Amino acid sequence: xPGEPKNNDVSQVIRALQETGIITAEEVERxxxxxxxxxxxxxxxxxxxxxxANGSVTAKQIDRMRTQLAAEKDRQxxxxxxxxxxxxxxxxxxxxxxxxxLDRIVAIKVLPQRYMSDAQFVDRFYAEGRAAAKLNPPNIxxxxxxxxxxxxxxxxxxxxxxxxVYDHLQQRGRxxxxxxxxxxxxxxxxxxxxxxxxxxxxxxKPKNIMITTDGVAKLADMGLARQATDTEAAxxxxxxxxxxxxxxSPEQIxxxxxxxxxxxxxxxxxxxxxxxxxxxxFDGPNPxxxxxxxxxxxxxxxxxxxxxxxxxxxxxIEMMMAKDRQERYASTAxxxxxxxxxxxxxxxxxxRRNFDFRDLVQLxxxxxxxxxxxxxxxxxxxxxxxxxxxxxASLTFNAILVIVLVLLVIRGA
Ligand SMILES: Nc1ncnc2c1ncn2[C@@H]1O[C@H](COP(=O)(O)OP(=O)(O)O)[C@@H](O)[C@H]1O
Ligand SMILES: [Mg+2]
Numbered sequence: 001x002p003g004e005p006k007n008n009d010v011s012q013v014i015r016a017l018q019e020t021g022i023i024t025a026e027e028v029e030r031x032x033x034x035x036x037x038x039x040x041x042x043x044x045x046x047x048x049x050x051x052x053a054n055g056s057v058t059a060k061q062i063d064r065m066r067t068q069l070a071a072e073k074d075r076q077x078x079x080x081x082x083x084x085x086x087x088x089x090x091x092x093x094x095x096x097x098x099x100x101x102l103d104r105i106v107a108i109k110v111l112p113q114r115y116m117s118d119a120q121f122v123d124r125f126y127a128e129g130r131a132a133a134k135l136n137p138p139n140i141x142x143x144x145x146x147x148x149x150x151x152x153x154x155x156x157x158x159x160x161x162x163x164x165v166y167d168h169l170q171q172r173g174r175x176x177x178x179x180x181x182x183x184x185x186x187x188x189x190x191x192x193x194x195x196x197x198x199x200x201x202x203x204x205k206p207k208n209i210m211i212t213t214d215g216v217a218k219l220a221d222m223g224l225a226r227q228a229t230d231t232e233a234a235x236x237x238x239x240x241x242x243x244x245x246x247x248x249s250p251e252q253i254x255x256x257x258x259x260x261x262x263x264x265x266x267x268x269x270x271x272x273x274x275x276x277x278x279x280x281x282f283d284g285p286n287p288x289x290x291x292x293x294x295x296x297x298x299x300x301x302x303x304x305x306x307x308x309x310x311x312x313x314x315x316x317i318e319m320m321m322a323k324d325r326q327e328r329y330a331s332t333a334x335x336x337x338x339x340x341x342x343x344x345x346x347x348x349x350x351x352r353r354n355f356d357f358r359d360l361v362q363l364x365x366x367x368x369x370x371x372x373x374x375x376x377x378x379x380x381x382x383x384x385x386x387x388x389x390x391x392x393a394s395l396t397f398n399a400i401l402v403i404v405l406v407l408l409v410i411r412g413a
Pocket of ligand 1 (some may be wrong): 086087088089091092093094107141157158159160161164207208220221
């Protein structure tokens with residue numbers, strides 16, 4: 001049929017409708033095939049028709065959105081010639097472009113128009129972008145420029161020819177230990193440099209690690225201010241390419257204001273875990289279940305998922321992913337010391353395990369060394385247990401009784 005939209009057009013329109021608040025995330029979820037699956041369920045080809053039939057959106061609104069999206073494609077940024085669309089993430093679209101003055105290829109991240117209205121965000125976007133442009137170690141995707149053209153903002157950066165770690169995980173599953181160590185060490189170097197200059201990335205994840213065709217690992221999105229809180233940003237991805245907050249630190253989930261470099265160490269640890277085991281450290285049917293597990297579920301040690309892993313690497317990841325950031329590395333330089341020690345064939349200098357759980361299992365003789373990643377149920381909080389409240393009530397009652405008796409005795413005496 002002429003003019004029949006392709007499915008990627010459908011998902012673009014739906015995404016834009018959701019971004020502008022015309023439809024909700026739940027309405028989008030109802031348009032997926034196999035919506036009970038946790039892995040990236042596809043949008044149904046007739047998703048837009050379903051939304052219209054449900055009364056979530058009108059055909060006119062869809063037409064208007066299509067026109068707007070087409071206009072976006074034709075937009076101009078003075079000094080640059082937009083070439084291709086490279087991809088899109090939770091917050092923005094990324095284009096390949098030619099910077100005309102220097103005749104070089106760059107990548108430009110274009111933010112949705114809706115961010116314009118938040119003056120505070122716009123200020124932060126420029127301040128962080130300018131500061132990031134001063135960082136240029138080899139393992140950070142270099143930020144070049146920030147600017148505004150017409151009614152949108154953009155962030156110009158080094159164009160990286162290559163794939164992300166996310167793409168590799170999709171294509172070939174987990175990494176072998178030496179390759180993963182090499183990549184993680186390069187990214188830890190990038191973070192050490194940034195942390196020493198006072199930058200915190202806040203969104204370290206496989207999609208933000210690019211591998212050039214020469215095998216250099218580069219951390220992307222450094223210095224890119226984020227609009228929403230970390231949890232909102234992470235949730236905004238849910239159901240998208242690789243959604244849900246798989247790599248976010250517990251303190252970011254709790255919305256703590258003094259998030260520091262240790263949040264990046266946690267996220268790098270979660271990324272490392274995924275690279276070595278082929279599994280995310282905590283999974284769940286929805287973003288809030290995943291986040292609850294980051295907060296409360298005990299991590300299944302990576303060498304219990306992949307028995308081939310060295311226990312030194314496992315101990316490093318467990319230390320990176322300690323729920324209490326005080327138990328993580330005290331600096332990114334310390335983490336690098338451990339990565340180098342293991343790279344040189346020795347044990348880590350700092351990461352130690354309290355006891356080797358595998359030995360315990362072998363002693364019991366009931367299980368093999370490989371334990372599947374169980375959705376170990378989170379025990380309820382103390383305050384969630386009825387007996388706790390019974391105990392509190394009876395203790396309070398007893399205390400009052402004692403006070404009354406003491407008063408009576410004093411009066412009587
Ligand atoms: N500097 C770059 N050079 C080449 N491709 C890039 C660059 N930055 C991002 N991309 C591509 O665009 C995609 C979307 O990027 P981004 O919007 O940052 O997504 P996310 O929010 O998931 O980090 C990436 O997965 C990557 O494939
Ligand atoms: Mg990115």
